[in-house]
Amino acid sequence: METPKELKVDSLTDVDRLITKHTLAHYTETGNGPVCKNCGALVLFVHAYISVHTTLFSNCAGSGSVKQIDMPYCPNCEITPSDRGCIHLDDLV
Numbered sequence: 001m002e003t004p005k006e007l008k009v010d011s012l013t014d015v016d017r018l019i020t021k022h023t024l025a026h027y028t029e030t031g032n033g034p035v036c037k038n039c040g041a042l043v044l045f046v047h048a049y050i051s052v053h054t055t056l057f058s059n060c061a062g063s064g065s066v067k068q069i070d071m072p073y074c075p076n077c078e079i080t081p082s083d084r085g086c087i088h089l090d091d092l093v
């Protein structure tokens, strides 16, 4: 799954929800961890740093807070997610 970049969300939990949705749609949970439904490869993770920005500004600006997320991806079917991204929140909490 690609790391969110300039993704507009209502709350930080939206990101977790998107990842869960992607995981359920594309991966199967096994005793050894999730595997790709398409090719059966073990799903890998990129430890990504997601900057939290605000939609109050049109460019990427915000509180400076960073959320760390493990982005899942299949090494065969998906591009390697970026280790940097950002989300844009209406309200910074």
Ligand SMILES: [Zn+2]
Residues within 6 Å of the ligand: 036, 037, 038, 039, 040, 041, 074, 075, 076, 077, 078
């Ligand atoms: Zn795959």
